[in-house]
Amino acid sequence: MTSTIFKKNLKTIDTSSLVDRVEKKLVETLQQKKLKVGDSIPKEIELAETLGVSRTVIREALLRLRMMGLIESKKKKGAVITSPDLFAILGKSMNPHILDQDTLKQIFEIRLALEIGMADFLFRRKTQENIEELKKIVSKEPEITDTHLFNISHEIAFHGKLYEITGNETMKKFQKMLLPVFDYVHHSGLLGKPIPFRKFVSHNELVDILDKGTPELFRNAMRHHLENHFARIFD
Amino acid sequence: MTSTIFKKNLKTIDTSSLVDRVEKKLVETLQQKKLKVGDSIPKEIELAETLGVSRTVIREALLRLRMMGLIESKKKKGAVITSPDLFAILGKSMNPHILDQDTLKQIFEIRLALEIGMADFLFRRKTQENIEELKKIVSKEPEITDTHLFNISHEIAFHGKLYEITGNETMKKFQKMLLPVFDYVHHSGLLGKPIPFRKFVSHNELVDILDKGTPELFRNAMRHHLENHFARIFD
DNA sequence: TTAAGTATTATGTATGACATAACGAATGTA
DNA sequence: TACATTCGTTATGTCATACATAATACTTAA
Numbered sequence: 001m002t003s004t005i006f007k008k009n010l011k012t013i014d015t016s017s018l019v020d021r022v023e024k025k026l027v028e029t030l031q032q033k034k035l036k037v038g039d040s041i042p043k044e045i046e047l048a049e050t051l052g053v054s055r056t057v058i059r060e061a062l063l064r065l066r067m068m069g070l071i072e073s074k075k076k077k078g079a080v081i082t083s084p085d086l087f088a089i090l091g092k093s094m095n096p097h098i099l100d101q102d103t104l105k106q107i108f109e110i111r112l113a114l115e116i117g118m119a120d121f122l123f124r125r126k127t128q129e130n131i132e133e134l135k136k137i138v139s140k141e142p143e144i145t146d147t148h149l150f151n152i153s154h155e156i157a158f159h160g161k162l163y164e165i166t167g168n169e170t171m172k173k174f175q176k177m178l179l180p181v182f183d184y185v186h187h188s189g190l191l192g193k194p195i196p197f198r199k200f201v202s203h204n205e206l207v208d209i210l211d212k213g214t215p216e217l218f219r220n221a222m223r224h225h226l227e228n229h230f231a232r233i234f235d
Numbered sequence: 236m237t238s239t240i241f242k243k244n245l246k247t248i249d250t251s252s253l254v255d256r257v258e259k260k261l262v263e264t265l266q267q268k269k270l271k272v273g274d275s276i277p278k279e280i281e282l283a284e285t286l287g288v289s290r291t292v293i294r295e296a297l298l299r300l301r302m303m304g305l306i307e308s309k310k311k312k313g314a315v316i317t318s319p320d321l322f323a324i325l326g327k328s329m330n331p332h333i334l335d336q337d338t339l340k341q342i343f344e345i346r347l348a349l350e351i352g353m354a355d356f357l358f359r360r361k362t363q364e365n366i367e368e369l370k371k372i373v374s375k376e377p378e379i380t381d382t383h384l385f386n387i388s389h390e391i392a393f394h395g396k397l398y399e400i401t402g403n404e405t406m407k408k409f410q411k412m413l414l415p416v417f418d419y420v421h422h423s424g425l426l427g428k429p430i431p432f433r434k435f436v437s438h439n440e441l442v443d444i445l446d447k448g449t450p451e452l453f454r455n456a457m458r459h460h461l462e463n464h465f466a467r468i469f470d
Numbered sequence: 471t472t473a474a475g476t477a478t479t480a481t482g483t484a485t486g487a488c489a490t491a492a493c494g495a496a497t498g499t500a
Numbered sequence: 501t502a503c504a505t506t507c508g509t510t511a512t513g514t515c516a517t518a519c520a521t522a523a524t525a526c527t528t529a530a
């Protein structure tokens with residue numbers, strides 16, 4: 001009984017490093033002061049003096065904020081607040097070569113889920129202009145005579161445009177970040193089965209449905225359009 | 236003409252900092268040597284000597300790797316390779332208070348898209364055991380008499396379980412990370428309209444469909460289940 | 471008035487020192 | 501012998517100081 005309480009007390013000791021604490025303090029302070037983008041923060045030396053730690057520690061903490069996209073440091077000018085670009089940060093770690101295979105596969109799957117699930121946003125935010133652009137992209141679609149190399153850049157153009165139409169910048173950035181991973185997984189031998197080339201729902205049909213159909217129809221159509229990928233995932 | 240070439244050449248000058256280069260070098264080396272998780276990397280001083288830079292630079296570079304989740308440093312033991320946890324990094328930046336409103340809304344939307352799009356994975360990987368657990372969660376569902384406080388923890392339990400069933404760890408982590416943002420957006424005045432409380436498709440019905448239905452049916456059901464949220468987004 | 475050059479300043483890099491925690495070897499005790 | 505304690509070694513964590521570099525502000529010369 002006493003032992004349990006004791007252990008609980010032990011757990012409360014601060015095992016975090018100095019840099020950890022400084023980082024936390026800085027973030028808290030920044031959001032407390034409601035600093036706007038572009039505002040500059042004190043110089044490293046001043047921070048060091050204020051917080052009573054060495055410049056080294058301050059620098060490491062600032063480096064973390066910088067990696068989080070919270071600030072940007074310029075020589076002479078000091079550091080300024082920036083709006084954190086979530087996926088720019090994530091992008092740095094999104095290197096296919098340093099991720100393990102499971103994670104890579106799972107990222108592959110996430111993209112599929114997103115493109116099926118985005119239907120409502122597409123329908124809500126589409127414009128006639130968007131539709132026209134999509135049609136233009138489709139019209140440039142290369143022949144699929146060369147079965148062993150389905151045109152990746154065309155795929156990107158089409159699906160990228162869809163993300164754009166959602167009007168969701170974050171989603172668009174997410175897609176941009178997923179691209180290299182997707183490409184890697186698609187072409188590496190990571191997914192056991194070979195790439196099938198049956199044509200299910202075409203880009204053309206997708207645009208038609210987006211133009212005149214409903215979100216329900218579009219989701220199902222997209223699901224079938226992506227059948228090649230699903231088939232590879234589900235052995 | 237010459238001017239263009241000149242500019243292009245100018246662009247190629249290496250504006251990256253020393254730390255940038257060291258970081259890149261380290262990552263490349265790590266993936267070249269095909270190091271497994273748990274393998275340890277040379278000591279800071281050795282790295283410094285090998286690369287001909289100061290320990291300061293090495294430390295900053297290592298700090299970045301650590302933030303990417305590529306390595307973990309222990310005193311005495313040195314640094315060891317770890318499998319990068321993508322969303323642990325992102326999680327640190329996923330603080331509702333430091334993200335701008337547009338981004339927050341967009342993250343809210345991404346969650347909706349994901350849950351609708353995940354249907355196929357649910358159906359492919361569900362087990363009878365999963366279904367039972369879902370039913371158990373639903374059975375504990377609180378009454379909705381209190382219209383002004385729909386039970387958030389129950390929501391999390393149910394939807395979290397769904398993510399779990401997808402068998403996609405990355406997606407699950409993603410959800411976990413989105414939770415605070417979702418909660419924040421939901422309760423803050425960020426979305427103009429008030430929270431509606433019409434009951435559309437219930438959790439109970441969702442489980443039923445997952446048990447006996449099809450992915451198509453589930454997607455539509457989920458779409459209706461989330462109608463309250465969609466209604467708030469689409470003014 | 472404009473352009474070139476100079477001074478200033480805050481971050482970037484280097485170096486050396488000490489603190490601290492983890493591990494293992496050596497020592498002491500039952 | 502087996503176990504617990506002590507202590508030294510080692511690699512990261514923190515500190516302090518100095519200098520390099522690049523961007524800005526200021527000054528000077530044409």
